[in-house]
Amino acid sequence: MLGVRVRRTNAKVLRKKLACAGMLDKSHAIIDEHEDVMIPVLSKPPPDLLREYVAKVVDCDFPGRKTMRDPIDEIRDIATIPEGLKPLLPDKWEKLGDVAIIKLDPRLDRYESKVAGAYASVLGLKSVLKDVAGISGQFRTPTTKLLLGTDTVTTHVENGVKYRFDAGKIMFSSGNMEERIRMANVVCDGEVVVDMFAGIGYFSLPLAVYQKPRKIVACEINPVAHRYLVENVKLNHVERRVEPFLGDNRDLPGKDFADRVIMGYVKTTHEFLPVAMRLLRDGGIVHYHETCPNELLPVRPIQRIVDHLHGGRAEILMFKVIKSYAPGVSHVVVDARIFRPS
Ligand SMILES: C[S@@+](CC[C@H](N)C(=O)[O-])C[C@H]1O[C@@H](n2cnc3c(N)ncnc32)[C@H](O)[C@@H]1O
Structure with a gap:
């Protein structure tokens, strides 16, 4: 099977690029080999992309992946809000460790705690914040409203680096x-x-x-x-x-x-x-x-x-x-x- 071998530090970005280009083989799992990661692909990526991320095309047996349901489908299933409003539930969110920030259509205002409950249970969150007015000021502070939970201090791990912060007070841009x-x-x-x-x-x-x-x-x-x-x-x-x-x-x-x-x-x-x-x-x-x-x-x-x-x-x-x-x-x-x- 066709795959790409890449250093662990570059794997996340390259995987995202391959997914955007429709080249990622989502039916097979990534193989983790200490310093390197092997990503299953459907076709040979362009040489420019391989060069940029110091990646190599490899032939490899990738294990199959259980097909997982898209979390937004599950969120829509379990949210106890009127059916007609379910398409308004956002299919994007900022998940920072065990805290998430969601942007809500004002038509969902009456149901915001029920909405937050659905996101928390599907995504495994301790707290859910609503993005009220983006990020502003010299300190680049987020303006949020706490919809669920009490504690918004989280540890977000990205590329092996740990970032601990209060998601209600400090921005983190994915x-x-x-x-x-x-x-x-x-x-x-x-x-x-x-x-x-x-x-x-x-x-x-x-x-x-x-x-x-x-x-x-x-x-x-x-x-x-x-x-x-x-x-x-x-x-x-x-x-x-x-x-x-x-x-x-x-x-x-x-x-x-x-x-x-x-x-x-x-x-x-x-x-x-x-x-x-x-x-x-x-x-x-x-x-x-x-x-x-x-x-x-x-x-x-x-x-x-x-x-x-x-x-x-x-x-x-x-x-x-x-x-x-x-x-x-x-x-x-x-x-x-x-x-x-x-
Ligand atoms: C939030 S970061 C920008 C985001 C970052 N580039 C990222 O990757 O997400 C900018 C930081 O600069 C700080 N800052 C603003 N003016 C400053 C100054 N004059 N001296 C030192 N820090 C400053 C803000 O408080 C803020 O924490």
Whole structure:
């Protein structure tokens, strides 16, 4: 049978890509072989995709998989709400450990605790939150309503990294998973890294768990997120690599010392480019994120970096769309090597 062999760190994203492309063989199970994972496929994936994820086509006997019912069908079956409203039950949710966040059509408002009960029982949740007003403010805080349960502190495991946080107070975007996994694969042996918008460790943790940086200064301004960052550093046993810093990244001391700066923020990221330029050493790399109207891509984010060079030079290493952020707006990342004026 046809399959693809890939390193464990790349397996989740590659499996998702294969599924989106209709190439995943869902009737057979994945084989786990220590460092590598074998994914059953229906046809040979394109060479570009294999190269991107350092994967190889293999011939292998995959075990059959029991056909599982789609959870939304079960949720619709057991929800004790009028039949006519069942098609409104969302077939997507954000499952973060044993807590989930769901978006509900206002027509389900009267039944929200019954709806939450159905999701909790099918998905095995201790608490269910309703997304009330998305994510907002400088701390990127979610606005939610607790529909079921009492405790919204959860441990979400992604790519072998543990993220503990309160899902009612701290955001966690599954849409950024690919970028978190990409960061786990950024080779940075011996480097000094500054994560300017560390949150609970979205990028610092995968980098520290899978690579060997000398030090990651993980800066976070929100005391609640910082507290979870400190906890997550211990939970993932990376205390020797990650130094959490509570405060505004504009107050980080020093200059010309960082081999790499991560700017995982949206909306106003460009306002912080002077800080990144101060921290970076000559030849250091910035991972610059921003949200940008699609018609201005890729020029605007690159131009914003160029505008902060003050006679220096930037080598653009990579540009990537991470996800759609809003209609016509994308969350993107640019990797650039920054050279000081000679
Ligand atoms: C929530 S994260 C962004 C999400 C992340 N990129 C991901 O993968 O999901 C951004 C963090 O930057 C923090 N932040 C905002 N302004 C800051 C500043 N000036 N200095 C340090 N941290 C800041 C926010 O509190 C927030 O926790």
